[in-house]
Amino acid sequence: MQDHGVIAVHRLRICWISICLSFAYASLSFTAQAEVKEGISITVSTSDAQIEIRAGAHGPELLSLTRSKTSNERVWQNIGGDALPTSVTVDGAEASVNWTFNSKASSADSRHAVFVYESQDPKLRLSWEWTARAGFGAIEHSIRVENLSTHEIWLQMIDSLHARWALSSGKEWQNFYVEKGADTPSAVGTHLESIGEGYRWIGSSSTYARPHKDQPREIIPAIFVFDRDTQAGWYAGIEFSGRTRISLERQGNNLDSVLGLNPEPGPFRTRVTPGDHFVTPTVFLGAFDGGPDGAGNQLRPWVRQVLTNPLTWKDVHYPLLVNNSWGSGMAVDETLALRMIRESKELGLEMFHVDAGWFRGVGDWYADPKKFPRGLAYVADEAHKEGLRFGIWVDWTQAGLDTEPGALNARDPKVRNWLVADIGPDWKPEPFKGQTIDIGDPAAHAYAAKEVKRLIETNHLDMIEHDGYLVAQGCTREDHPHAAPDKSTMQVTHDWGSDFVLASNSTDVSYHAVHAYYDIYAQARREHPGLLFEICNDGGRMVDFGSASHGDYFSITDTYDPLSNRRAFYDTSYELPTAMLEDYIEKWPTPRIENFLYMLRSGMMGWATIMLDTSIWTPEQHDAAKGAFALYKEKLRPLIRDARLYHISERPDGKRWDGMEYWDPELAKGVIYVFRGSTPDEAEHSFKLAGLEAGRQYDLHFHDGSAPDRTVSGRELMDEGLKVHLRYPLSSELVFLSSGAATH
Ligand SMILES: [Zn+2]
Structure with a gap:
């Protein structure tokens, strides 16, 4: 453990280096890469976080993490840390590895540092890298091992990041994390746990979350760790969709945190062929204050700027309002599609989305000629004529039994070897589910890339949903x-059409398949700029920061009632940009128009897709929906894209009130989504708002007229709260907020 004096010396050196580097950066107006000297501390920083690192003779060290904007007391010292792999397997035998620091190959500036270590025999190069891709927010880290030898080597598990943080005593540390809404949101969803002595926690994520009763749910792979009193702490997450895990373990004042691939069930091993490399899933590390919403209000804009597609955000219609055919299930055909296109146009919706049911069969992703005699491109063109975009559902890695040309037939000898497991003689696909192929296999990868390209081009797609x-x-x-x-x-x-294999190689299988998936979508994006990618995976099962950088929006739950939609949004919105969070809105009992608006608005806090038969709406419902869509486009969408978000109530339970606050300090505009639960005698509720200025006046506008417009001070809204009165259970209100003059 380092004593305080040593730390102080480091800090002096670092300041000096940072000043030099910042000066070089400013005067040369490009990123000045300085050579890295062994044993000297270096800092990499954003406006929110700063890390201090050092290249030791035989391994790199992360020394500390600091919350940049605040005083030095918010410094987390790392007293353990990453150890480089000490051996690899070559030609079936264990070979020890001796790493030497290569100063000349390493480089650093205030935004980026890479420390290079080399081994002569076996010939390997390891790059330990930290990058601040945005001026604010988190700093990213990865470790890359290149095989420069002429032999195939096998690596054991290399964690993305292992830190042993020295906790200051006398503080109550907390771990905040959220579940994926996989299938349906659980009763808890958002977790806040005390990190007491002996605390041991593992959160895992995979390409397909399968909730099991009595087992912890998969998490969106990120954690917020903070001190209960100051609400300040650090956050970390994983930018990868494969099998990963985050763990926390406290012993005394040491908190071990590990992020990376999931070593279970293991033992993990991965092949690196000559000239190829292995790279740990990139992780991000940041510092925050303001509790979970403070972390979220830093993380979401960072995800937007660093991970997501800038072209998507340039489109002012993003997030779109969508009309989806799943309200009619598999019964979709051309007649229904053309009717829905007309209705979408009339209602002001912006995309028509054909869900499952349009194809000849599973793996046979060609329009069923009985349902679509003129093909899907004809329907796409009809949508385009009405100014709508067009998208389709597809499961492009699933094989079935169709034998038509172009079909992915599970019994075809070539395809059989791509399947994750052999199918039995009696195997049949489900109506829209088949056996998954492993796209980590190069031949399967090549097939899938070609198939995705064909689907996009022949069907004139603006959006592809997998x-x-x-x-x-x-x-x-x-x-x-x-x-x-x-x-x-x-x-x-066997589960719902496909086999799931759990074995020692599972994490390695996911490592290869996820890279293939990213490669296919990166290619599709290059070839079709502006194409939108929906990540569905049976609702909320692959919600993570890796898929966020290869897709444009997530289906966040597979149950679509108002409570499920609000719960999934409540959880997921702590970590991912709200514009990316899609709720599907399904048919639900709406005896009163207030219930109808409650149903719609419960799914309209992020990306909204309706899967309702709009042709059976009453004139009153039709007008209400049309008004809700117009309001979304004019006033809500700009806030969903850009505003800060505050979770101003407990997680929704459907019985009590719940609400969500959007506030954009630059526009001085915001909105509070307010929902009244089913409790009959609770007509009134106060929501304590957040993120406002106590001394400012705020103009309130109650959109449905549940109260007259009024002007209130920020102090009152934050201390006493925003009082809302709604006459009917299961109803809602949108309270718009804009800033008046300061009172001081
Ligand atoms: Zn495989």
Whole structure:
């Protein structure tokens, strides 16, 4: 452990280096890369976070993390840390690795540092890298191992980041994390746990969350760790969709935090062929204050700027209002599609989305000629004529039994070896689910890339939605690039069309398949700029920061009632940009027009897709919906894109009141979504607002007229609260907020 005096010396040196580097940066107006000297501390920083790192002779060190904007007391010292791999397997034998720091190959400036370590025999190069891609927010980290030898090597698990933080005593540390809304949001969803002595926690994520009763849910792979009193702390997350985990373990005042690939069930091993490399999933590390909403209000804009597609955000219609055919299930056909296009146009919706049911069969992703005699491109063109965009559902890694040309037939000898497991003689696909192929296999990857391209181009798509168990996380094959499974412990279970394989190689299978998935979508994006990608995976099962950088929006739950929609949004919106969070809105009992608006608005806090038969709406419902869509486009969408978000109530339970506050300090505008639950005698509720200025006056406008407009001070809204009165249970209100003059 380092004593305080040593730390202070470091800090002096760092300040000096930072000043030099900032000066060089400013005067040369490009990123000045300085050579890195062994043993000297270096800082990489954004306006929110600063890390201090050092290249030791045989390994790099993360020394500390500091909250930049505040005083030095918010410094987390790392007293343990990453150890470089000490051995690899070459030609079936264990070979020890001796790493030497290469100062000349390493470089650093205030935004980026890479420390290079080399091994002569076996010939390997390891790059330990930290990058501040935005001026604000988090700093990213990855470790890359290149095989420069002429032999195939096998690596054991290399964690993305392992830190042992020294906790200051006398503080109550907390761990905040959220679940994926996989299938349906659980009763808890958002977790806040005390990190007491002996605390031990693991949160995991995969390509396809499968909730099991009595087992912890998968998390969106990020954690916020903070001190209960000051509400200040650090956050970290993983930019990868494969099998990953984050763990926290406290012993005394040491808190071990590990982020990276999931070593279970293991033992993990991965192949690196000569000239190829392995890279740990990129992780991000940041510092914040203001509790979970403070972290979220820093993380969401950072995700937007650093991870998502800038072209998507240039489109002022993003997030779009969508009309989806799933309200009619698999019964979609041309007649229904053309009617829905007319209705979409009339209602002011912006995209027509054909869900499952349009194809000849599973894996046979061509329009069913009985349903679409003129093909899907004809329907797309009809949508385009009405000024609408057009998108389709597809499960492009699923094989079925169709034998038509172009179909992915599971019994075709070529395809059979791509399947994650052999199918039995009686196997049949489900109506829209089949056996998953492992796109980590190069031949399967090439097929899938070509198929995605064909689907986009021949169907004139503006949006492609992928669903189901798309990206493999377990595979029985021994001749794929991933490690072979240990068959003595391998479990194969069948669930909803596909086999799920859990074996020693599962994490490695997901590593290869996820990279193939990213590659296919990166290629599709390059070839079709402006094309939108919906990540569905049976609702909320692949919600993570890696897919956020390869897709444009997420279906966040597979149950679509108002409570599920609000719960999934409440959880997910702590970590991902709200514009990316899609709720599907389904038919729900709406005896009163107030209930109808409650149903719509419960799914309109982020990206809104309706899957309702709009042709059976009463004239009153039709007018209400049309008004709700117009309001969304004019006033709500700009706030959903750009405003800060505050969770101003407990997580929705459907019985009590709940609400969500959007506030954009630059525009001085905001909105409060207010929902009254089912409790009959609770007609009034006060919401304590956040993020306002106590001394300013705010003009309130109650959109539905539940109260007269009035002007209130920020102090009153934050201390006493915004009082709302709603006459009917299961109703809602939108309270718009704009800033008047300061009172002081
Ligand atoms: Zn495989």
